Amino acid sequence: MKVLDLGRGPAMASIFLAREHGVEVWASELWIPAEENAARFDQTGVGDQVHAVRAEAHDLPFESEQFDAVLSVDRYHYFGSDDLYVGYIGKFLKTGGQLSIAVPSPHRELRELGGAPEYLRSGVGWEVLAFHTPG
Ligand SMILES: C[S@@+](CC[C@H](N)C(=O)[O-])C[C@H]1O[C@@H](n2cnc3c(N)ncnc32)[C@H](O)[C@@H]1O
Structure with a gap:
């Protein structure tokens, strides 16, 4: 292949x-x-x-x-x-x-949570904005 x-x-x-x-x-x-x-x-x-x-x-x-x-x-x-x-x-x-x-995919849209949790913001950076639910 x-x-x-x-x-x-x-x-x-x-x-x-x-x-x-x-x-x-x-x-x-x-x-x-x-x-x-x-x-x-x-x-x-x-x-x-x-x-x-x-x-x-x-x-x-x-x-x-x-x-x-x-x-x-x-x-x-x-x-x-x-x-x-x-x-x-x-x-x-x-x-x-x-x-x-x-x-990477959270169970709920980050905006519904009021933003990304600190562990994601510090670990991933601003690019965490591109994380979305499977839907
Ligand atoms: C920060 S890394 C992802 C982090 C991942 N967890 C890791 O372990 O490497 C982002 C990747 O996307 C690729 N990438 C970003 N923008 C790209 C683009 N426009 N075209 C091709 N690859 C791109 C980068 O080369 C890089 O390998």
């Missing part, structure tokens, strides 16, 4: 998928230089299976229908809040491919 791991930071999911499932992963990330992550892949023995890419999530350097799966763990809320973004990312999937998104 060819997997796109979108906005993956320190790459734990990419390394896990390569090691445990033998898949080939394109690990696309904006904030961390590709060389830094490529060195981590080499150190963890998956350098030939995981490809480090530095890219902005709205301007991905991939061809259409290239991946069997696209996943994004704890990052989608940084770049996917536009309703139309899911259509953009979907075009990189082969027919029948799978999109998997995992994001």
Whole structure:
């Protein structure tokens, strides 16, 4: 399988998928230089299976229908809040491919609670504003 791991930071999911499932992963990330992550892949023995890419999530350097799966763990809320973004990312999937998104999600909207609890504000920062209920 060819997997796109979108906005993956320190790459734990990419390394896990390569090691445990033998898949080939394109690990696309904006904030961390590709060389830094490529060195981590080499150190963890998956350098030939995981490809480090530095890219902005709205301007991905991939061809259409290239991946069997696209996943994004704890990052989608940084770049996917536009309703139309899911259509953009979907075009990189082969027919029948799978999109998997995992994001932090409170049980109630934070505004209903009068704002984010202190432990979230101090731990996450202002970006906690992007946390929403599953609904
Ligand atoms: C602060 S991190 C998420 C925190 C996470 N808990 C962790 O352990 O790294 C946010 C991630 O989203 C990615 N990101 C933010 N904006 C992005 C964008 N416009 N395009 C692609 N990736 C983006 C960053 O590269 C980073 O990996």
